[in-house]
Amino acid sequence: MSAGARTRGPGTRLGRAVSRLLDSGWAGLTGLAAALLAPFVIATPYALSIMTSAAVFVMLASGLNIVVGFCGLLDLGYVAFFAAGAYTAGVLSTRFGLPLLATVPAVIAVTVVAGVVIGAPTLRLRSDYLAIVTLGFGEIIRITAGNLSVTGGPSGIYGIPGLVDGPVAFYYLTVVVVSLAVAGASRLGRSRLGRAWRFVREDEDAAEAMGVHTYRVKLAAYVAGAVWGGLAGVLFAAQLSAISPGSFTFLRSALVLMAVVLGGMGSTPGVVAGAIVISLLPEVLRDLADYQFFAFGVLLIVVMLVRPQGLWPHRSREAAP
Amino acid sequence: MSQLIWNGLFVGSFYALVALGYTMVYGVMKLLNFAHGDLYMLGAFTGFAVLGAAGGVPPGMALPALLGVLVVTMAVTGLAGVALERVAYRPLRAAPRLSLLITAVGASFALEYGMRAVAGAEPRVYPVRLGGSAAEVLGARITVQQIALVVVAVLLMTGLNLLVTRTREGRAMRAIALDPRTSALMGINVDAVISRTFFLGSALAGAAGVMAGAYYGKIDFLMGFLIGLKAFTAAVIGGIGNIPGTMLGGLLLGLLESFGTWWLGGQWRDVFAFGVLILFLTVRPTGLLGERVTERV
Numbered sequence: 096m097s098a099g100a101r102t103r104g105p106g107t108r109l110g111r112a113v114s115r116l117l118d119s120g121w122a123g124l125t126g127l128a129a130a131l132l133a134p135f136v137i138a139t140p141y142a143l144s145i146m147t148s149a150a151v152f153v154m155l156a157s158g159l160n161i162v163v164g165f166c167g168l169l170d171l172g173y174v175a176f177f178a179a180g181a182y183t184a185g186v187l188s189t190r191f192g193l194p195l196l197a198t199v200p201a202v203i204a205v206t207v208v209a210g211v212v213i214g215a216p217t218l219r220l221r222s223d224y225l226a227i228v229t230l231g232f233g234e235i236i237r238i239t240a241g242n243l244s245v246t247g248g249p250s251g252i253y254g255i256p257g258l259v260d261g262p263v264a265f266y267y268l269t270v271v272v273v274s275l276a277v278a279g280a281s282r283l284g285r286s287r288l289g290r291a292w293r294f295v296r297e298d299e300d301a302a303e304a305m306g307v308h309t310y311r312v313k314l315a316a317y318v319a320g321a322v323w324g325g326l327a328g329v330l331f332a333a334q335l336s337a338i339s340p341g342s343f344t345f346l347r348s349a350l351v352l353m354a355v356v357l358g359g360m361g362s363t364p365g366v367v368a369g370a371i372v373i374s375l376l377p378e379v380l381r382d383l384a385d386y387q388f389f390a391f392g393v394l395l396i397v398v399m400l401v402r403p404q405g406l407w408p409h410r411s412r413e414a415a416p
Numbered sequence: 417m418s419q420l421i422w423n424g425l426f427v428g429s430f431y432a433l434v435a436l437g438y439t440m441v442y443g444v445m446k447l448l449n450f451a452h453g454d455l456y457m458l459g460a461f462t463g464f465a466v467l468g469a470a471g472g473v474p475p476g477m478a479l480p481a482l483l484g485v486l487v488v489t490m491a492v493t494g495l496a497g498v499a500l501e502r503v504a505y506r507p508l509r510a511a512p513r514l515s516l517l518i519t520a521v522g523a524s525f526a527l528e529y530g531m532r533a534v535a536g537a538e539p540r541v542y543p544v545r546l547g548g549s550a551a552e553v554l555g556a557r558i559t560v561q562q563i564a565l566v567v568v569a570v571l572l573m574t575g576l577n578l579l580v581t582r583t584r585e586g587r588a589m590r591a592i593a594l595d596p597r598t599s600a601l602m603g604i605n606v607d608a609v610i611s612r613t614f615f616l617g618s619a620l621a622g623a624a625g626v627m628a629g630a631y632y633g634k635i636d637f638l639m640g641f642l643i644g645l646k647a648f649t650a651a652v653i654g655g656i657g658n659i660p661g662t663m664l665g666g667l668l669l670g671l672l673e674s675f676g677t678w679w680l681g682g683q684w685r686d687v688f689a690f691g692v693l694i695l696f697l698t699v700r701p702t703g704l705l706g707e708r709v710t711e712r713v
Contacts, residue, residue: 167514169517169518216697216698220697220701222517223448223517226448226517227645227648228693228697230645231693231694232690235691238686238687239687296514349525352518356518385532385533386529388525388528388532389525389533391522391525392524392525393522395518395525395526396519396522400508
């Protein structure tokens, strides 16, 4: 991996400078500054809602990146945790009159439990099983939400209170929360646990032989991803004030996965950039809506064949020359 | 009661047919082909296109016409499966498993939305509809067409089983499932056998697609998603990689669903099926007939 990156690395002086800039911490700060300044450039309600959605999507992608990118576990039903978070917040705030902020501990508890319930039996098995069980789990959550009366059935929940007043304030709140989440995920990835995740991803048997408790480490990644997804769900519910099972289809899971794979699995700036591109692209290419998902599918294959490390790959610090 | 059993067996034979493709591909390549359900969808649409191109079908001729369409469709989906393997899976056979799974998801996505771009998002109504007269057998309503479809499914499965257990080709497949590297050293053309395995599995999925289209009468571009999941569940119940086990798993899943629907109501059917999947993976991940496989390093 590192040898390949070195030989294929940019040869020119300019290329090296660009690559150093991309790898430094400045990329994140520049992105944050751009996000904070964006409402001064364009602040129509429509643009704000698009940007808020994009930020929530970034949070989803950074959560899935923990599972898929850091730990190498394919989760195809990530939207289940998003739904669990949104529905928990929605039910508690509308049925029991709690303020949305007070539902956050419950959301964390519910997503942790959901992550353990799904992860515990499947993480002992081969990784392909996890992929398809998570796919089934995503469907279970969506169908259950549509069948139960407490979740409002097919029409969902409406009248969810907001977190703050006004779309601009909410946008800033979202940006702050999402930045913290992205930074948190990135720090987790560089911690002792994060090194164990990467080790498991690269070679699970070797990791096991070196004394990494692979099952526990994988479960930790899975549960961390679940919590990120659930918190993104709270933001989603607060933004739209109404949620229904139609928002939590497999399509959304696939799009989040697309953002992670396209940007570069395990690379925080790559995943953030990928998420922004994937969430804004439909707005730009509205006329091509019919072909867009087809193109996404083809793109997934092409990226895996040609550039499996993604467009903005992670460069490991330990292996730096 | 006997109605529930018959319904279960009928749906189960579809599941078994689709699940066989999963199992065969998994057996030779250790790959879960996520696009398998979409080959089923492709089969349904191919059958639809062939029937449309042939003009109307005279009443009474529905079943023979359908059998002809079945053969054409199996050839088309089989070749599609071969192409899929060649383009998306073969170059990555030595890559980490995660990349292979991701291309499979990409292939599934491309097939689904490619079909939507071609055929539209609206469900299509199949030109041939197998409804027909019902007979009472042991208190269950059974139509002649249902019996015909089950017979076709059973014939296909028996043929496949014979092919895998009795022929040279089947022996090559089983050898590759055990150890691809040694098989190659023994003079088996591994790439060609994997290609042919994809052909067979995809052809079966296409056949199931046509039959489902003709029976249920409505097809749409996402119809393969759910059945792909169900077929995987069936394969896991029976023991993935094991052909008789997979057939058993398909029938069993059909029965379980039939009784689950009666017990909990139709809206919980899918939740029940996936619940069974998770339960099985917890209690007996190798399935009913699967052997315990230790992964070698």
